[in-house]
Structure formats: C-alpha cells, structure tokens
Amino acid sequence: MKTRNSNSGSTKISAKWIPLICAFCFALGLVFSNRIWVPYESNGEQLLSQRRREQEEFQAVSEDSTAAKKGKDVMDEIVKTHDAVESLDKSIAMLQMQLAASRSSQEMTSLSGNAAATSVTGLSHEGGHRPKVFMVIGINTAFSSRKRRDSVRETWMPQEYYVKVDDDVHVNLGTLAATLARHRSKPRVYIGCMKSGPVLSQKNVKYHEPEYWKFGEGENKYFRHATGQIYAISKDLATYISINQPVLHKYANEDVSLGSWLIGLEVEHIDDRNMCCGTPPDCEWKAQAGSVCVASFDWSCSGICKSVEKMKFVQERCGEGEGAVWSALF
Numbered sequence: 001m002k003t004r005n006s007n008s009g010s011t012k013i014s015a016k017w018i019p020l021i022c023a024f025c026f027a028l029g030l031v032f033s034n035r036i037w038v039p040y041e042s043n044g045e046q047l048l049s050q051r052r053r054e055q056e057e058f059q060a061v062s063e064d065s066t067a068a069k070k071g072k073d074v075m076d077e078i079v080k081t082h083d084a085v086e087s088l089d090k091s092i093a094m095l096q097m098q099l100a101a102s103r104s105s106q107e108m109t110s111l112s113g114n115a116a117a118t119s120v121t122g123l124s125h126e127g128g129h130r131p132k133v134f135m136v137i138g139i140n141t142a143f144s145s146r147k148r149r150d151s152v153r154e155t156w157m158p159q160e161y162y163v164k165v166d167d168d169v170h171v172n173l174g175t176l177a178a179t180l181a182r183h184r185s186k187p188r189v190y191i192g193c194m195k196s197g198p199v200l201s202q203k204n205v206k207y208h209e210p211e212y213w214k215f216g217e218g219e220n221k222y223f224r225h226a227t228g229q230i231y232a233i234s235k236d237l238a239t240y241i242s243i244n245q246p247v248l249h250k251y252a253n254e255d256v257s258l259g260s261w262l263i264g265l266e267v268e269h270i271d272d273r274n275m276c277c278g279t280p281p282d283c284e285w286k287a288q289a290g291s292v293c294v295a296s297f298d299w300s301c302s303g304i305c306k307s308v309e310k311m312k313f314v315q316e317r318c319g320e321g322e323g324a325v326w327s328a329l330f
Contacts, residue, residue: 147308160184162238165230168303170279170296170314174324179272179294180232188267189234192226193276209252225259229303230275230295237262279304283318292320 161180165171183189199220201212209215215222233241241248241261251257262269277283277293286293296318298305304314 160235161232162235163230163232164228165295166228166297166303168297168301168307168311169229170283170304170311170318171230172292172294172318172320172324174320174327175274175292176232176294177325179274183234183268183270186268187234188236188265189270190226190231190237190262190267191233191270191272191275192231193229193273194224194269194271195227196221196224198222207253209256211251222256223259223263224269225255225263226269227276228253228255229297231255231258233258233262237265237267240265277318279310279314280317283314287318287320292324293318 163176163180180191183191199209199212199215199222200207201209212220248261249257251260272294274286274291275294276299277286277296279296279298283293283296296314297303304310
C-alpha cells in the first residue's frame with residue numbers, strides 16, 4: 001500500500017528568494033516610514049522655530065521695556081533738577097531783594113533828618129537822624145500842571161510803602177495810612193482798585209495799546225492790575241523794581257506796566273474799593289456812614305473833573321478832618 005505525500009499540495013519557496021524578499025520589505029518599510037514620520041519631524045522643527053521666535057520677541061520686548069524705564073528715570077531726574085534750579089533761582093532773587101531793602105533802610109537811617117520828615121511823624125529825634133517814615137507818596141503830574149499840584153498841597157502835606165497818586169485825585173492821608181497799616185505784617189503787597197480792562201488795539205483812541213498783539217486775539221482783556229489813579233506797593237517790591245528797572249518792559253500805560261512786573265512774583269494783590277470812590281455825593285455818603293474813602297475821583301475823567309476848581313469842594317465834603325493824620329495808627 002502506498003502512502004500519500006502530505007506536502008504534495010503546498011508551494012515551496014526557493015531559498016534564493018528570501019534575501020530579495022527581505023530587501024524588498026526593508027525598502028518598502030523605508031518608503032512608508034518617510035511618508036508617515038517626516039511630517040511629525042517637520043512639525044517638531046516648526047514648534048522649535050516658533051518657540052525660538054517667541055523667546056526672541058519676548059527678549060526684545062523686555063529690552064524695550066527696560067530702555068523705556070531707564071528713559072523715564074532719566075526724564076524724572078531732569079525734571080527734578082529743573083525744579084531744583086528754579087527754586088534756587090527764586091530763593092536767590094528773594095535774598096537779593098531782602099539785601100537791597102536792608103541796605104536801603106540802613107542808608108536812610110544814616111542820613112540826616114529834615115524838618116518835613118519830623119513834622120510828618122510828629123516825633124523829634126536827637127542827633128539829626130532822619131526818622132523811619134511809614135510811606136512815601138509820589139504825585140504823578142505834568143510839568144505844566146502847577147495849579148493842580150498846589151490844589152493838592154493845600155489839602156494835605158504825611159518808608160514801608162510807596163504810593164503813587166495822580167495830581168487830580170483827592171486823598172485822605174490818615175485813612176490811607178490806616179489802610180496800609182492793616183497789611184503791615186505782609187512781606188509783599190500790591191494794594192489798589194484791581195481791574196481788568198479791554199486791550200484797545202484801535203489807533204487814535206485814548207489808552208491805545210500798540211503791543212495789543214501780545215495779549216492774544218479777539219476781544220482781549222488785560223491781566224488783573226490796580227487802576228493807575230492811586231496804588232501802593234510795599235518796600236520790597238519797590239526795591240525789586242529799582243534793581244531790575246533796566247530789564248523791565250514798559251507798556252504804553254504805566255498801570256499795565258506795573259501789573260506786568262508784579263504778576264509773576266510772589267505778591268499778594270489786595271483789591272480795596274475804598275481807594276476808588278466817586279466824588280460827591282458818593283464819597284460824601286460814605287463819610288457820613290462812617291466809612292471815609294481813601295481816594296476819590298471821577299471815572300469819566302480818570303481823575304477829578306476840573307480838579308483845580310473842585311479839589312477843595314471834595315475835601316470839604318469827603319475829607320477826614322485835620323487831626324486824622326496825626327491820630328492814624330502807624
């Protein structure tokens with residue numbers, strides 16, 4: 001009996017094909033491996049590149065922030081230095097004013113006195129030294145206005161303050177002295193009837209301002225300043241003006257000029273409406289009510305209209321009395 005061969009139905013692979021099949025599989029694996037894994041490797045490189053860019057951008061922002069902070073610190077130091085210099089300049093200016101005022105006071109006390117100063121204060125002094133007067137009054141007048149000057153002198157004849165008065169303004173000296181004495185403890189004061197009038201740019205009008213363009217455009221007004229008929233400034237301010245006169249700019253109107261010199265200083269502006277009363281009946285009613293005016297004039301004339309004829313009349317109606325000057329509290 002013949003036995004059946006169990007391998008008769010199977011296909012045999014030759015041994016020589018095995019290396020070829022292995023090489024083919026290896027090559028096929030490389031192909032699939034490149035197609036599948038290369039994108040992942042590319043994504044990894046992209047992530048690394050993106051991370052590097054982010055780090056570089058962050059570093060750049062940090063450097064910019066540091067530079068900006070350093071720049072701000074430098075600007076802060078510059079501002080502090082500028083403020084310190086301004087403060088020092090102001091302190092030096094104040095010391096110069098005080099020194100000049102002290103020298104002026106010493107010079108005045110060393111001068112020989114005169115009868116007029118003695119009669120003003122009502123005191124006698126041994127040794128001929130001039131007494132320290134409370135105020136100096138300058139009368140603003142034209143050379144040809146002798147009659148105006150005489151009319152003022154007939155009504156009154158009293159240096160911590162300097163007072164400017166026009167020659168057509170009535171003044172009660174005792175009331176003026178008492179008014180100034182109330183502000184005696186203040187270092188730098190500017191007293192008068194404060195106003196802020198329009199800047200007149202039109203030519204051929206009274207009080208025309210040739211430098212109107214410096215005050216802006218349109219309907220402009222001056223800064224606040226005392227009306228020019230009468231005002232008072234303390235000694236320190238008068239000394240400051242005397243020292244700096246060569247560099248102080250003068251406008252067409254002297255009251256505006258004075259206001260411009262003082263507006264940038266540490267000065268107290270005192271608006272006293274009692275220094276700009278009207279002529280009778282205004283000042284007369286106030287005197288009867290117990291509030292004697294310091295000064296009286298007509299606004300329409302910027303002084304007393306026809307002052308030569310009316311000055312005595314105003315004195316009779318609005319004057320403070322003969323003994324007021326001597327009883328005033330200096």
